[in-house]
Amino acid sequence: MKIGMVGLGLIGGSMALDLRQRGFAESIMGTDSNPEHVRLAKQAGIIQEEGGLPDLAAACDLIILATPVDVAPAILLSLLELVSDKTIILDVGSTKEHICSAVESHPRRKQFVACHPIAGTENTGPSAAHHTLFDNKVNIICNAADSDARAVELAEKLFATLQMETVHMDARAHDRHLAFVSHLSHITSFALGLTVLEIEKDEKSIFNLAGSGFASTVRLAKSSPAMWAPIFRQNAGHVSEALGAYIEQLLHFKEAIDAGMATETYDMITKANQVSRILSGIELKNSQKPAISPAPEDGEAKIAPMAG
Amino acid sequence: MKIGMVGLGLIGGSMALDLRQRGFAESIMGTDSNPEHVRLAKQAGIIQEEGGLPDLAAACDLIILATPVDVAPAILLSLLELVSDKTIILDVGSTKEHICSAVESHPRRKQFVACHPIAGTENTGPSAAHHTLFDNKVNIICNAADSDARAVELAEKLFATLQMETVHMDARAHDRHLAFVSHLSHITSFALGLTVLEIEKDEKSIFNLAGSGFASTVRLAKSSPAMWAPIFRQNAGHVSEALGAYIEQLLHFKEAIDAGMATETYDMITKANQVSRILSGIELKNSQKPAISPAPEDGEAKIAPMAG
Numbered sequence: 001m002k003i004g005m006v007g008l009g010l011i012g013g014s015m016a017l018d019l020r021q022r023g024f025a026e027s028i029m030g031t032d033s034n035p036e037h038v039r040l041a042k043q044a045g046i047i048q049e050e051g052g053l054p055d056l057a058a059a060c061d062l063i064i065l066a067t068p069v070d071v072a073p074a075i076l077l078s079l080l081e082l083v084s085d086k087t088i089i090l091d092v093g094s095t096k097e098h099i100c101s102a103v104e105s106h107p108r109r110k111q112f113v114a115c116h117p118i119a120g121t122e123n124t125g126p127s128a129a130h131h132t133l134f135d136n137k138v139n140i141i142c143n144a145a146d147s148d149a150r151a152v153e154l155a156e157k158l159f160a161t162l163q164m165e166t167v168h169m170d171a172r173a174h175d176r177h178l179a180f181v182s183h184l185s186h187i188t189s190f191a192l193g194l195t196v197l198e199i200e201k202d203e204k205s206i207f208n209l210a211g212s213g214f215a216s217t218v219r220l221a222k223s224s225p226a227m228w229a230p231i232f233r234q235n236a237g238h239v240s241e242a243l244g245a246y247i248e249q250l251l252h253f254k255e256a257i258d259a260g261m262a263t264e265t266y267d268m269i270t271k272a273n274q275v276s277r278i279l280s281g282i283e284l285k286n287s288q289k290p291a292i293s294p295a296p297e298d299g300e301a302k303i304a305p306m307a308g
Numbered sequence: 309m310k311i312g313m314v315g316l317g318l319i320g321g322s323m324a325l326d327l328r329q330r331g332f333a334e335s336i337m338g339t340d341s342n343p344e345h346v347r348l349a350k351q352a353g354i355i356q357e358e359g360g361l362p363d364l365a366a367a368c369d370l371i372i373l374a375t376p377v378d379v380a381p382a383i384l385l386s387l388l389e390l391v392s393d394k395t396i397i398l399d400v401g402s403t404k405e406h407i408c409s410a411v412e413s414h415p416r417r418k419q420f421v422a423c424h425p426i427a428g429t430e431n432t433g434p435s436a437a438h439h440t441l442f443d444n445k446v447n448i449i450c451n452a453a454d455s456d457a458r459a460v461e462l463a464e465k466l467f468a469t470l471q472m473e474t475v476h477m478d479a480r481a482h483d484r485h486l487a488f489v490s491h492l493s494h495i496t497s498f499a500l501g502l503t504v505l506e507i508e509k510d511e512k513s514i515f516n517l518a519g520s521g522f523a524s525t526v527r528l529a530k531s532s533p534a535m536w537a538p539i540f541r542q543n544a545g546h547v548s549e550a551l552g553a554y555i556e557q558l559l560h561f562k563e564a565i566d567a568g569m570a571t572e573t574y575d576m577i578t579k580a581n582q583v584s585r586i587l588s589g590i591e592l593k594n595s596q597k598p599a600i601s602p603a604p605e606d607g608e609a610k611i612a613p614m615a616g
Contacts, residue, residue, distance in 0.1 A: 177508070219587065
């Protein structure tokens, strides 16, 4: 089938690469608000054709919105006016309640499927797009009952092609969970980056003294403001709750440290160590699912390398 | 030479492995407060002999303290009473002001060198010890003027064998820098782990929803309380300052998010993005130094694999 891709960054670009390579899409028609992204995406073989929203609506069986979450609802509403009754649209944004509300009462709501493939890196743009980004990861479909069963089925098939397990969830529950296990992580990194940049004016000494621990905790601070500022805005209630709970934990640490209560910090660290069970669970989950591509049309199954 | 190792965990164990393999030490005599660590260390070839402090003092040319920082000063003072005038002692702890003050007026102060090889992982104990942990990393020597020149020279040779670049620094400056670029990172992870463990009682949904970003920011929460509680206690002033500055940044984020000011969060994220320059600097620094082992006694230089 022909797929339309709106937004040609890391996520849209990586989806396009594997959907075409694995035979799900014959060709990809794409658009991006940044003309340089379109140029790079063409050059890298991410898209085969460029086209505006009306072109995508006229030519594509399925359109994927892979834009920042602030512009996705308006693009979705425009597209729903342009497409035929057969076209399916899905989004892949990191917040789900806002976009679901935006189309809640639209007569073509059933043609839309709210999705969130949980994968990414701290790098952005079509030059960061790469194969196997989604292999062995989880995709969430929200409020599936509001979508046509055929549309949900097609979305699930698409994410299965990307080697993802799809789970279903209510949009509000999705946004609250994601605030804690993803959005908060990004703020901890942004704030750490700002703290160190402000205090350590002498970058040479950061290079000398910062170890792999600092690099690991601050890595996400490279993430794109165009992507993340809208996520924090749309998920403000849950992100604020998560951030409030996190600040409480830090204040608890600070009080214990200021009071010289090493037993108290010892106990907090011991409790935090339980996260190793979760980390092992995440690793185990990944290792249990070998990245075997579905048989493409030539009939040969291929073992894909693990995502980085 | 014969080296004494007090503390047979990740750091002491990994140092012992490479110092012997690379010909700096003929054999290692070790001790640990945990008898199981001694057993494992013997079994893994980390130490060749077990011995108490008097044995180490009598038999070794150089003794390395690789214990948690709360017990290192007392062990150092005991050892200084036991050793000959020729024996050199160095520590490898993550705080330097406290141990330097403890021996400041000791008549044998000059036999001690305060060191901090900046390397590690979130794993602990002799079973976590491995080769090449220190390759291409930085070692700090503090207050070198208080040590005998010959002792400093030997310490530098030792860390050069571990493929480390040594830089010199005042103990107080070391502790302040480390509070920002290492100790703070650990607290951000411990607190993130505690926050998510407290809210997300359903671990299955964490496995499903947490991506590589969460894993990266929370990885350090696995770190040992026996190592970290004493570091926070000894470096309380600087850690509290760093934590206070960090909480300020988070409150700034929370205010902007609560007020729906996406431009404000956009600008903060853009500023935080500058950390990518620092991360590139850290990577560049590592890549500029190929891990070539010094020629061992058989005259062949070997390329060691990069540390993980």
